[in-house]
Amino acid sequence: MPTYLHRLATATPRYTHSTEDTRDTLKSWAPDARTARLIHAVFNRSGIAQRHSVLPDFDPESEPRLYRPEGADQRRQPHTGARNAIYAEEASSLALTAAEQLFHDPEAPFQPAEITHLIFASCTGFTNPGPDLHLIDQLGLRTEVERYTLGFMGCYAAFPALRMAAQFAQADPHAVVLVVCLELSTLHLQLTDRPDDILGSSLFADGAAAALVSARTPHLGHPCFALRGFASRLLPATSSDMAWTIGHSGFNLVLSSYVPDAIATHLGELLQDILEDHGLDLTSIEHWAVHPGGRAILDRVSTSLQLSETALTASREVLKNYGNMSSPTVLFVLQRLLENPAVTKNEAPIVALAFGPGLTLETALLQPLSAPSTPVAS
Numbered sequence: 001m002p003t004y005l006h007r008l009a010t011a012t013p014r015y016t017h018s019t020e021d022t023r024d025t026l027k028s029w030a031p032d033a034r035t036a037r038l039i040h041a042v043f044n045r046s047g048i049a050q051r052h053s054v055l056p057d058f059d060p061e062s063e064p065r066l067y068r069p070e071g072a073d074q075r076r077q078p079h080t081g082a083r084n085a086i087y088a089e090e091a092s093s094l095a096l097t098a099a100e101q102l103f104h105d106p107e108a109p110f111q112p113a114e115i116t117h118l119i120f121a122s123c124t125g126f127t128n129p130g131p132d133l134h135l136i137d138q139l140g141l142r143t144e145v146e147r148y149t150l151g152f153m154g155c156y157a158a159f160p161a162l163r164m165a166a167q168f169a170q171a172d173p174h175a176v177v178l179v180v181c182l183e184l185s186t187l188h189l190q191l192t193d194r195p196d197d198i199l200g201s202s203l204f205a206d207g208a209a210a211a212l213v214s215a216r217t218p219h220l221g222h223p224c225f226a227l228r229g230f231a232s233r234l235l236p237a238t239s240s241d242m243a244w245t246i247g248h249s250g251f252n253l254v255l256s257s258y259v260p261d262a263i264a265t266h267l268g269e270l271l272q273d274i275l276e277d278h279g280l281d282l283t284s285i286e287h288w289a290v291h292p293g294g295r296a297i298l299d300r301v302s303t304s305l306q307l308s309e310t311a312l313t314a315s316r317e318v319l320k321n322y323g324n325m326s327s328p329t330v331l332f333v334l335q336r337l338l339e340n341p342a343v344t345k346n347e348a349p350i351v352a353l354a355f356g357p358g359l360t361l362e363t364a365l366l367q368p369l370s371a372p373s374t375p376v377a378s
Contacts, residue, residue, distance in 0.1 A: 001173065003166040005225040005366065006109045006212045008335040009101035011094055012052035012322065013184075013206050015059070019048050022058040026191075026201055029067070029075045035193040042195075043202045047295035047316070051205035051323035053186040054090040066187065075191050077249040083187040087125025092134035095120070095182045098208040098328075099135055102178070109219050110176050110212055112139045117168050117177040121150040121157040121327050123244060124183045124251065131182060141178075154244055154356030155291055157181060157327035158209070159364055163230045165213035173215045181327040182208040188250040200253040203294055205323035209331035218369060223344040225334070225366040231274040235266050238359040260296045263355050264304035270361050271305075271351065278365060280349060287343050288312055289333040289366075291354035292319035301353070314340075330354045337368065344370040 023043035030036040056062035066086060070076035103112055118141065120132040132147050148164065150157050158181050165177035185204035190197035218224045241256035275281055282305060290301055292315045302312055314336040322332060330352055337343045337350060352364045 001170050001215050003169040003213060003215045003227045004218050005162065005227055005334075006214060006218055007102050007224070008209065008211050008331055008338060009098050010207065010209045010328065010332050010335055011098035011101070012208075013054040013090065013094055015053045015056050016050055017053060017058040018050050019043055019046060021060060022051065023202075025058050025060055028060075029191055031193060035198075038193070038195070039198055039201075042198050045295065046202045047319055048203070048323045049320050051186075053206050054086065054094070054184055055186055058186075067189070067191065077191055080246065080248060080250050083250045084125050084127070086187055087184050088127040091122070091125055091127070091182055091184060092131040094184075094206070094208045095131040095135060095180050095210075096138050098182070099139060099178065099180055099210040102210055102212055103139070107219065107222060109216075109222070110214070112141050114176045115139075115141050115145055115178045116172070116175045117165070118145050118147040119150065119161045119164055119177060119179045120147070121153065121161045121179075121181045122183060123152045123154050123157065123326060124185050124187060126151065131180070135178070135180065152244065153327070155293055155324070155326045155329065156354035156356040156360055156362040158330050159230060159232070159352075159354055159362035162211065162213065162227065162364065165211075166227045166230070169213055169215040175214060176216070177213040179211040179213060180208065181331060183326040183328060185324075185326055188253075190250065190252065196253055196255050199255055203324040205325050207322060207325035207328050207332065209328035209335070211331060223338050223368060223370050225338065225350075225368055228278060228349065228365040228367055229274055230362070230364050231270055232363075233266065233270045233361045235262055235359040235361065238262050242357045242359055244357055259355070259359065260294075260300035262359055263297060263361065264300045266361060267301065267304060267353070270363055274351075274363055274365055278349070284349060285351050286311070286346070286348050287337055287350050288315065289330055289337055289350060289352035290315045291330040292316065292333070293324055293355055295319065297355070334366070341370075344368040
């Protein structure tokens with residue numbers, strides 16, 4: 001039974017910070033001149049123009065909310081409880097901003113009362129009752145809706161969330177699944193001289209995305225995606241190259257410089273598996289939705305797969321304008337592709353990719369549909 005990603009919506013918090021402002025602010029907090037120079041160099045290579053945050057702290061003219069002064073030109077490291085408290089205050093409203101857009105359109109394919117399952121993914125905070133219960137209450141979902149939380153998976157969490165949603169829809173043709181991915185990554189900046197921490201500070205941002213998945217026939221004339229398949233692979237001997245752990249002063253990132261090479265080395269095998277299952281090869285794919293984990297990753301993927309200069313346009317645009325928001329980021333990329341008439345009119349298959357701790361590679365094969373009137377064979 002074919003399943004469909006009917007709608008996508010995204011949201012970002014109210015504060016927008018340019019890379020220059022964030023760079024210069026963090027330089028002013030640096031413990032020494034060497035660290036300040038490293039911050040300057042890393043930020044300038046990021047490929048990011050701006051990012052969004054629930055915090056005003058990276059605007060030099062704003063009063064900080066979290067990273068408060070400890071001494072002259074330095075900031076103390078907020079403890080984990082203080083960071084998570086802001087997550088508890090901010091996460092629910094941002095998740096709601098993304099999700100409610102799915103139902104505001106007069107041509108929305110479903111109404112909140114039709115939602116049977118809710119899947120919420122996040123790795124940047126924990127609270128219970130949390131955003132999932134807030135969504136049920138504020139959207140007017142039925143109290144018997146089945147809800148699931150995918151916690152601490154990282155940047156690839158949208159894929160297991162969509163895969164789970166598709167499985168629910170395949171098992172029950174009447175199921176309508178709401179998927180919400182939300183991250184407040186800027187709550188976990190680590191103000192140290194470690195290269196991993198500086199790299200993370202240059203990349204990560206806040207955002208949310210929501211999606212509707214069902215096996216019901218899509219509405220005529222509104223673009224959507226047919227979910228044709230998923231594949232996952234855990235790379236051997238790479239568990240120490242990327243990690244996300246809970247510490248006393250927030251969540252701690254490990255991000256090895258080997259990650260782009262490790263992804264590129266194993267990506268071809270994973271893609272071959274999913275493409276051959278559908279009678280396709282790399283030449284069949286014109287548009288890609290690659291999680292923009294960083295400019296180096298996009299460059300390495302493009303080179304290893306010998307992609308055209310335009311194949312990763314949507315991924316690079318999202319990186320430039322939003323940064324790496326962890327789990328919702330690839331949904332921002334898919335939304336751009338879905339809103340591009342040249343992509344949906346073509347109806348050629350799209351490959352989506354994301355990566356995270358493990359190292360884990362996740363991929364999905366989607367077919368954009370511009371004006372579907374009957375189910376598409378999977």
